[in-house]
Amino acid sequence: MAASPAARRRKVRRRADMSLLGGIRPPIAALSALLLTLAGITALGLGKADQDLVPKAVLTSQQHFAEDGAVALRASIDESVTDLNRTAGLFSASEPVSPDAVLDKIGSVYQKWTGTAVLEIKSGKLLAARGENVPVTAVDTSKLREKDGLSPRMVRLQNGETRLLSFALLSWEGRPQQLLIASNSLRFPGIALGQFRAIAVVDTEGRVLSSDGIPEPEQVLTDLQRDGVKRSNKQLKSFAKTAAHKAAQHPLKSKEPGSGGFLGVSGSLYGTEFQGDRAVAGYATLVGPEPGESTVATSLGLTVVAMVEVAEDPTRSAGPLFGLLAAGALLVIGALAVALLLGTVQRPLIRLFLESRRLTRGDVTRPVNVPSHGEAARIGHALERVRRQLLGESAQSTATEGPRRAGRFGSRGLIAVCAVLLLAWSAPMLLLLNRADSTVVVPEQMVNDQRERTETLTDRVRRALNEGHADLVSVAALIGDRTSPDDMRKVLERTRTEHLRYESLYVMSADGKVITSAGETPRQEAGKLPAEKLLGLVNGSGKEPVIAGQAEIPGRDGARLVGEFRIDFINSLLKRPGLGQVRVVDDERQIIAGNTGYRAFEKLTDERLDSFVAGSNQKVGLSARAGGVLYRDSGDGVQLAAAAPFVGGGAAKSLGWTVVSWQPASGLAIPEYSLQNRTVLAGLLGITAAAACLGWLHIVVVRPLRELARQSEALADGDRRTVLYPRHHDEVGAVIRSLELLRQQLQEQRKRDGAPAAATAGRN
Known part of the structure; x- marks a missing residue:
């Protein structure tokens, strides 16, 4: 049953739509779009002025410093509580000893507590004490039997300092139960501060519980030094308030996705500037050694803040000139490459498509407009010979006139030229420009x-x-x-x-x-x-x-x-x-x-x-x-x-x-390395775009075009038996369909002229 005219029109329209999905236009259009996008990225990424006078690496380093302090403080608190409980358990498991003997033994083995004491739980009487006075009045012995009654707690002394009290039970059969108390300051064990750095422990309300690195104003010599100390204390308190607020968020929400690293909440803070020095800080909460693990120290809700003053470098800011020049060079080179592909590959192929369609419609009076070079020239000469054969000339006579193979420099060479053009921009970006190792200024x-x-x-x-x-x-x-x-x-x-x-x-x-x-x-x-x-x-x-x-x-x-x-x-x-x-x-x-x-x-x-x-x-x-x-x-x-x-x-x-x-x-x-990384990224993107689009063009157009040139020349040489069929519905496929129709016309013409089949076979 013959298809209706409407169905035939839909079929032709579908074939025309399918040609838009392949062929020569999409690779060139994609290359143009990618090069324009890359030029914009280059102008914005490489030309963006870096306004941070303190490198991000310095801020990140302060964050890591605070994390180190948090890890050390958490380990110290947990270790102290474990040692106290274990020691009390060992004493309780052996023969009874006096409270003084207990404290003497603890003092001879451990030197980590500022003060220790033994308290009788029932009467509240102080039985023995060593070291700093332990604030036993802050301990309510009636609540020891409640849940978390023996949990460590922080006590603020009259002089404003904070002490952490840890508890353990001493129990012997036939004797009143006793409470072993150890007092310790919230100081960092073994933290190396260097110069111009301060570190502090902050509670959930942003109050500084203890600090190291900043002397008291009364301890300095000159008014200028006292003003500097007061300014540092003020800045530290400001950081403490901000850090306590940020520490209240969830650890997973406080970091960029996939950043990993520290299990708790941590980050960096940017402070005020004074006479060319900028105060920066890092903060970190106390967190367990394993994900989801809670310890005695983590239940206290403490945050560590580490602050340092860094000299700003006003020469750090970079101008947009390099990015604009690189983007402009890419636009010029990309325009040349795209123009070369349009003028030497796309337009000749579309011209061949139109000429082949004209011949199939029976318009053979006008000569074929033959392209000047490459596979398109070979196909054009073959079409011209086929046109003359349709007018009655023989294959041998058309072969002796005109160049059989014009233009040895084909489409592969043109794509190679485009690749060299794009590589001329990408390779220096990838390998030569903005090498930071020779120019980088690493902050002290x-x-x-x-x-x-x-x-x-x-x-x-x-x-x-x-x-x-x-x-x-x-x-x-x-x-x-x-x-x-x-x-x-x-x-x-x-x-x-x-x-x-x-x-x-x-x-x-x-x-x-x-x-x-x-x-x-x-x-x-x-x-x-x-x-x-x-x-x-x-x-x-x-x-x-x-x-x-x-x-x-x-x-x-x-x-x-x-x-x-x-x-x-x-x-x-x-x-x-x-x-x-x-x-x-x-x-x-x-x-x-x-x-x-x-x-x-x-x-x-x-x-x-x-x-x-x-x-x-x-x-x-x-x-x-x-x-x-x-x-x-x-x-x-x-x-x-x-x-x-x-x-x-x-x-x-x-x-x-x-x-x-x-x-x-x-x-x-560091800015120099950040610029180098962006430059290398731009070069990699340029090479990737060129390889993807030019490779796509070679697979979809150039290889079928070379095969089409071979088939068209065979048809012009007299091959009438090889059926030509398109593999893709694109420009090359359209030319192949036209050649197949011309082959059928030549075959019918030969039958009308009575040419011997054997002669045709011999020429094949």
């Missing part, structure tokens, strides 16, 4: 922060090891000579459960035999630790370092309590954002621990860092301070590094270890 504050944060991290590792050894001393003293092996094992199991720093705990006799143990199987190397060494690395090779501490058990003829530390515990302390790679090295500069992948007991791969660590170790005993350095090297780029040896008291000082950190400056939000 970044070097200071790298040094101070590394020093803080060193102190945190040292304190963790000291705390571990203090726990061993406490447990060993309470075990004494009256505990059976089964009871000792229970004590060791409870200690290991409360403190995850230990891999194994065991009691070893004087002759090296393990009496009882808890946790993993004891290492043989740990038993070889000299008796006079409290902490030590007991192996010098292998896959994993073995760090052990020991404490003599009184009354057991030289028996020792040995604890092996988990190396993963040390590694977890080093995982702080914004410090780059961190390593703990021993006195021989062999790697012991790290925050990323490493091989134990290997040397540092960078000789500069190795020499830097060696120099830092030589300072110990003279001026025990951490060091920071900025390396500029053509091979590795600009790099920040810092090293801090173990200093201070405790058993860990004898280890002679050093914490070293380093990171490339290119990973910091």
Whole structure:
């Protein structure tokens, strides 16, 4: 059944619509649109003036500094509460002792509390006290049986200072129940502030509970200095109010999606300017070590604020000239490339489409308008020969007249020229322009922060090891000579459960035999630790370092309590954002621990860092301070590094270890590197747009066009048997359909003329 005229019109219209989805127009249009968009992005992204006189990297560094303070304060509070409860439990599990003996033992093992006291719960009578006066009047013993009655609480003293009170019960059968109270200030343990920095603890209402780094106005010498101190205190209080308000939001809503990092609420604040110095700050809330985990410290609702004054650099602001020039150059080059594609590929192909349609309609009197070069010229000459054959000439006679193959420089060469034009803009943007390593000005504050944060991290590792050894001393003293092996094992199991720093705990006799143990199987190397060494690395090779501490058990003829530390515990302390790679090295500069992948007991791969660590170790005993350095090297780029040896008291000082950190400056939000990154991005986008659109054009147009040139020349040479069919409904497909119609006309013409089929076959 024949189709109706309306159906035929719909079919023709559908074919015309389909040609718009492919063919030569969409790739060129897409290339034009992408180049215009990229020019706009380049003008706005590279030409946008940077008005921030303090680099974003400095603000981010203050945020990380506040996070370090929050982590250290949270760990210190939780550790103090755990130690107090565990010590009280061990006392309660042994024979009754006097309150004075309890406080004396606690004071000899731990030096972390400003004051301790023992209170009789029933009568409220103070039985014993040590150190600073504990505000026992603030404790309501009648509420101790209520829920959270023993939870730590903050008490404000008459002098305005705040104390954190921790509680634990001392219970012996046949004796009145007693309350062990420990008082501590909300000071940061081991935070390295450097110069011109202040750090404070803030409550939920924005009140400063404690602060370090800003002296009292009465302690300074001149009026100018007193005015500066007052201004700093005022700015710190302003930051405290803002930080407390921001800390009330949900942690997931306080950060950009996917940023990760610190589990709590944290951020940075921009303050006022005075005589070229800008006050900036970071804030962070106290948060548990694991997502969703709540601890004693996190329930207090505290926020840490770290403030520093940074010198502004008025030369930081960048003008729009470079971005405008780059965008203008892209518009000129893109216009040339698009004009070349329009003039040498699209227009000749559309002309061939019109000429082929004219021939199929029977208009063969006028010669074919042949393009000047490339595959279009070959197809045009073939159409002209076919036109003359329709007029009665033979294939041989048309072949001897006119150029058979015109224009060797085809469409592939034209696309290659366009690619070279676009690459001439993209390659310099990607590889040559705005190379920041040679011109970058790294703020001095970044070097200071790298040094101070590394020093803080060193102190945190040292304190963790000291705390571990203090726990061993406490447990060993309470075990004494009256505990059976089964009871000792229970004590060791409870200690290991409360403190995850230990891999194994065991009691070893004087002759090296393990009496009882808890946790993993004891290492043989740990038993070889000299008796006079409290902490030590007991192996010098292998896959994993073995760090052990020991404490003599009184009354057991030289028996020792040995604890092996988990190396993963040390590694977890080093995982702080914004410090780059961190390593703990021993006195021989062999790697012991790290925050990323490493091989134990290997040397540092960078000789500069190795020499830097060696120099830092030589300072110990003279001026025990951490060091920071900025390396500029053509091979590795600009790099920040810092090293801090173990200093201070405790058993860990004898280890002679050093914490070293380093990171490339290119990973910091410094204007020069930000401009370099945007320039590289523009070059990548340019290459991607050129590759996508020109590749699309090559696949959809150039390859079918070359095949069409071959088929049209075969038809003009006399091939009448090969059926020509289009693969796509586009301009090339339309020309192929026209050639198929012309082939059929030539075949019918030959039949009318009575040409022998054998002759036709022979020519094929």
